[in-house]
Amino acid sequence: MFRIVSKKTLAQGTVIHMKIEAPQIARKARPGQFIILRVDEKGERIPLTMASTDPEDGTIDIIFQVVGKTTALLSTKDVGEYILDVVGPLGRPTHVENVGNVACVGGGTGIAVLYPIAKAYKDAGNRIISIIGARNKDLLILEKEMREISDEFYITTDDGSYGEKGFVTDVLRRVLDEKKDLKLVIGIGPVPMMKYLSFLTKEHGVKTIVSLNSIMVDGTGMCGACRVTVGGKTKFTCVDGPEFDGHEVDFSELEKRLSAYVNEERLAMERFKCTCEK
Amino acid sequence: MEEKRRREKIPRQKMPEQDPKERIRNFLEVPLGYPPDVAKLEAERCLQCKKPPCIEGCPVEVDIPGFIKLIREGDFLSAAKKIKEKNALPAICGRVCPQEVQCESKCVLGKKDEPVAIGRLERFAADWERERGEVSIPEIKEKTGKKVAVVGSGPAGLTVAADLTVLGHDVTIFEALHKPGGVLVYGIPEFRLPKSIVEAEIKYLQALGVKIEVNSVIGKIRSVDELLNEYDAVFLGLGAGLPLFLNIPGENLCGIYSANEYLTRSNLMKAYLFPEYDTPISKGKRVAVIGAGNVAMDAARTAIRLGAEEVHIVYRRGKDEMPARKEEILHAEEEGIIFDLLTNPVRFIGDERGWVKEIECIRMELGEPDASGRRRPIPVKGSEFRMPFDLVIVALGTAANPLLTQTTPGLVLNERGYIVADPETGKTKKEKVWAGGDIVTGAATVILAMGAGRKAARSIDEYLRTGKW
Ligand SMILES: Cc1cc2nc3c(=O)[nH]c(=O)nc-3n(C[C@H](O)[C@H](O)[C@H](O)COP(=O)(O)OP(=O)(O)OC[C@H]3O[C@@H](n4cnc5c(N)ncnc54)[C@H](O)[C@@H]3O)c2cc1C
Ligand SMILES: Cc1cc2nc3c(=O)[nH]c(=O)nc-3n(C[C@H](O)[C@H](O)[C@H](O)COP(=O)(O)OP(=O)(O)OC[C@H]3O[C@@H](n4cnc5c(N)ncnc54)[C@H](O)[C@@H]3O)c2cc1C
Ligand code: SF4
Numbered sequence: 001m002f003r004i005v006s007k008k009t010l011a012q013g014t015v016i017h018m019k020i021e022a023p024q025i026a027r028k029a030r031p032g033q034f035i036i037l038r039v040d041e042k043g044e045r046i047p048l049t050m051a052s053t054d055p056e057d058g059t060i061d062i063i064f065q066v067v068g069k070t071t072a073l074l075s076t077k078d079v080g081e082y083i084l085d086v087v088g089p090l091g092r093p094t095h096v097e098n099v100g101n102v103a104c105v106g107g108g109t110g111i112a113v114l115y116p117i118a119k120a121y122k123d124a125g126n127r128i129i130s131i132i133g134a135r136n137k138d139l140l141i142l143e144k145e146m147r148e149i150s151d152e153f154y155i156t157t158d159d160g161s162y163g164e165k166g167f168v169t170d171v172l173r174r175v176l177d178e179k180k181d182l183k184l185v186i187g188i189g190p191v192p193m194m195k196y197l198s199f200l201t202k203e204h205g206v207k208t209i210v211s212l213n214s215i216m217v218d219g220t221g222m223c224g225a226c227r228v229t230v231g232g233k234t235k236f237t238c239v240d241g242p243e244f245d246g247h248e249v250d251f252s253e254l255e256k257r258l259s260a261y262v263n264e265e266r267l268a269m270e271r272f273k274c275t276c277e278k
Numbered sequence: 279m280e281e282k283r284r285r286e287k288i289p290r291q292k293m294p295e296q297d298p299k300e301r302i303r304n305f306l307e308v309p310l311g312y313p314p315d316v317a318k319l320e321a322e323r324c325l326q327c328k329k330p331p332c333i334e335g336c337p338v339e340v341d342i343p344g345f346i347k348l349i350r351e352g353d354f355l356s357a358a359k360k361i362k363e364k365n366a367l368p369a370i371c372g373r374v375c376p377q378e379v380q381c382e383s384k385c386v387l388g389k390k391d392e393p394v395a396i397g398r399l400e401r402f403a404a405d406w407e408r409e410r411g412e413v414s415i416p417e418i419k420e421k422t423g424k425k426v427a428v429v430g431s432g433p434a435g436l437t438v439a440a441d442l443t444v445l446g447h448d449v450t451i452f453e454a455l456h457k458p459g460g461v462l463v464y465g466i467p468e469f470r471l472p473k474s475i476v477e478a479e480i481k482y483l484q485a486l487g488v489k490i491e492v493n494s495v496i497g498k499i500r501s502v503d504e505l506l507n508e509y510d511a512v513f514l515g516l517g518a519g520l521p522l523f524l525n526i527p528g529e530n531l532c533g534i535y536s537a538n539e540y541l542t543r544s545n546l547m548k549a550y551l552f553p554e555y556d557t558p559i560s561k562g563k564r565v566a567v568i569g570a571g572n573v574a575m576d577a578a579r580t581a582i583r584l585g586a587e588e589v590h591i592v593y594r595r596g597k598d599e600m601p602a603r604k605e606e607i608l609h610a611e612e613e614g615i616i617f618d619l620l621t622n623p624v625r626f627i628g629d630e631r632g633w634v635k636e637i638e639c640i641r642m643e644l645g646e647p648d649a650s651g652r653r654r655p656i657p658v659k660g661s662e663f664r665m666p667f668d669l670v671i672v673a674l675g676t677a678a679n680p681l682l683t684q685t686t687p688g689l690v691l692n693e694r695g696y697i698v699a700d701p702e703t704g705k706t707k708k709e710k711v712w713a714g715g716d717i718v719t720g721a722a723t724v725i726l727a728m729g730a731g732r733k734a735a736r737s738i739d740e741y742l743r744t745g746k747w
């Protein structure tokens with residue numbers, strides 16, 4: 001049992017920040033790693049990135065977007081309540097080194113996954129050019145935190161309600177064209193964004209890391225649910241990733257695999273709404 | 279003499295079973311178990327051999343004539359106790375042991391007639407004890423103050439933990455998943471091994487004093503070396519949890535599962551109860567299961583219960599080469615599973631949404647025997663053809679999962695990634711670390727994993743008492 005020690009609502013109530021007591025995981029976790037949790041006995045196992053950790057307090061932070069039954073159920077849990085199962089740290093930690101100019105590009109809830117990685121690159125002495133974006137101003141998360149670790153900072157919104165109007169990839173293209181001697185691009189967000197971003201950076205020949213969000217079950221390489229094609233080979237996101245070379249990932253396949261359970265997800269959400277309204 | 283003749287006339291008692299038409303609509307257990315009078319009658323058949331060959335066929339050397347005699351006398355509780363002297367999990371082994379190649383294959387009655395139904399009797403005695411809540415706790419030796427960490431809660435790990443606890447050591451099991459039991463809970467389906475039985479065995483272990491920490495992936499949350507700082511010995515019972523795929527085009531289409539994923543969703547996550555339980559599973563109308571081992575039969579029989587209209591076993595060799603137990607194949611046939619033998623997939627074809635819709639297969643013929651002694655399948659040139667399927671389960675078996683082994687310095691692995699360990703003691707090449715079960719032998723059986731656990735427990739106990747590695 002894992003106690004929720006704090007809870008904050010970000011972005012119009014659709015994104016939630018929780019601090020959870022998990023001392024052993026907090027001690028071991030490194031940037032880029034994730035946990036899998038199960039809210040209750042009948043629950044599904046879902047993966048979430050650790051946005052940060054506090055080894056002294058023995059807590060981990062998760063930031064999640066309410067998209068379906070499990071995240072909706074989790075969002076109803078309050079401080080002092082418990083999550084039944086939390087397992088981690090899973091996945092390979094981010095490989096961090098000092099390379100020079102690094103562009104950190106985040107879209108939507110992807111910024112939560114991006115933040116600990118960007119911070120680790122900053123701490124390793126890199127110059128960070130951050131480009132974060134959301135559909136509108138209210139949906140933008142972690143602006144302050146990202147700003148603090150950035151040497152150059154850009155914001156975009158789809159509707160122009162904050163920062164530049166447009167997509168994060170529009171700004172990235174400009175940055176690439178300005179030839180700022182980018183050594184690395186880290187891009188995390190919705191699959192179409194990562195797909196287009198990887199296409200752009202490939203044209204410019206800049207190394208690119210993406211973090212994939214495949215559907216998972218165990219998270220230990222036992223089931224193969226999370227398989228993705230990278231460089232023509234099958235990889236398991238949970239143990240070989242979640243970060244991969246964006247130029248090698250088959251994003252179309254990933255997109256299709258993410259939609260495998262749309263009907264079941266809709267049914268689960270409808271049932272959940274019914275029980276909530278009662 | 280007359281007595282002997284009377285015994286010889288008793289036929290091997292049939293196991294009452296759920297009717298196939300009925301059972302393909304539920305997940306309840308298929309064999310219903312012997313009633314007491316039938317068990318006694320079956321027990322009458324045993325000749326009580328002076329030098330019983332059946333015991334040689336049992337990897338843990340259960341005193342077979344001993345417990346059968348007690349059943350015959352109607353002392354079922356003592357029969358259960360007798361089995362438990364050698365086998366800590368009789369309700370499980372009675373159900374899933376491949377008796378036809380183990381204990382029962384050696385029974386003298388089998389030479390002329392059918393062997394004594396040892397497995398069914400074992401199951402009977404164990405169920406009797408459990409259902410009456412009469413499970414006795416063995417005497418636990420004086421505490422030694424030594425601590426042992428067991429990684430993995432499959433049959434190997436459970437056996438080590440039980441044995442060492444009784445010997446007075448302090449044992450903690452670390453399990454990666456949220457429920458202990460290994461393949462017994464995530465792999466073998468409810469209709470073959472009810473999960474309540476596994477849970478009862480785990481409760482029993484906890485009553486002995488074994489501590490279980492779930493959600494603990496060793497190699498991630500702690501390394502083996504970190505465990506060694508805190509514990510006097512470590513046993514690795516990791517299983518062979520890495521699914522094998524065919525590595526042919528189209529294998530990552532939606533609707534293609536590994537058997538591990540399919541069975542884990544259904545068993546561990548209870549997806550067969552979706553939407554009451556949250557984890558979804560694709561049900562499929564026309565389902566193909568690739569492979570013909572026990573795992574394939576379990577997957578096929580799960581698919582039919584989830585409501586598939588047609589389920590096929592697609593296998594590249596012939597009927598005689600199928601590695602599954604005879605009983606499983608028979609059950610699958612009774613349930614209407616179709617067998618496409620001498621058929622090998624060459625690629626999967628998807629629709630525009632990325633879902634599998636067809637398998638392209640090639641016909642095979644059998645050539646000379648290969649290293650496994652089974653005749654080698656050879657593709658027939660130009661015989662490609664397609665079959666429509668909307669769900670595919672790849673059940674080719676499993677290999678060694680590298681998550682822990684590749685992050686543990688000092689462990690020696692063989693060329694296939696399994697841990698090298700002494701078959702008699704379970705000692706690995708790393709001091710204070712033992713291993714056993716599927717992670718040493720490759721995918722095998724429950725009872726062999728338990729046997730390995732038992733040997734390792736003996737060796738660990740000796741080490742803890744003498745300090746000699
Ligand atoms: C390694 C990893 C790290 C992740 N980190 C975060 C994070 O920090 N914050 C966060 O909000 N989300 C994160 N995700 C995604 C998160 O796991 C899913 O949003 C969650 O599983 C949805 O569950 P649900 O039951 O609420 O929704 P469902 O009803 O299962 O799905 C609703 C919608 O979400 C999509 N979806 C389903 N499963 C996933 C998935 N695994 N990934 C992405 N979309 C999915 C579906 O296609 C559907 O459109 C991560 C995923 C992975 C694999
Ligand atoms: C579907 C299926 C059906 C089968 N049917 C039969 C049958 O009818 N009869 C029979 O005799 N055998 C059968 N088998 C084989 C039998 O189940 C196995 O041989 C046996 O379970 C092996 O036991 P084990 O203890 O070595 O490992 P497992 O049962 O595989 O257990 C290993 C455990 O270790 C855990 N683990 C792995 N890595 C770590 C880690 N790093 N940290 C913490 N925990 C970890 C795993 O999560 C798992 O719970 C079947 C197998 C399958 C898959
Ligand atoms: S444990 Fe298995 S092999 Fe041994 S007697 Fe029982 S059923 Fe037979």
Ligand code: SF4
Pocket residue numbers: 323324325326327330331332333342343384385386387394396
């Ligand atoms: S070999 Fe058969 S008949 Fe003889 S003791 Fe064993 S079970 Fe009984």
Ligand code: FES
Pocket residue numbers: 215216217218219220221222223224225226227236237238239
């Ligand atoms: S989630 Fe099961 S192998 Fe990755």
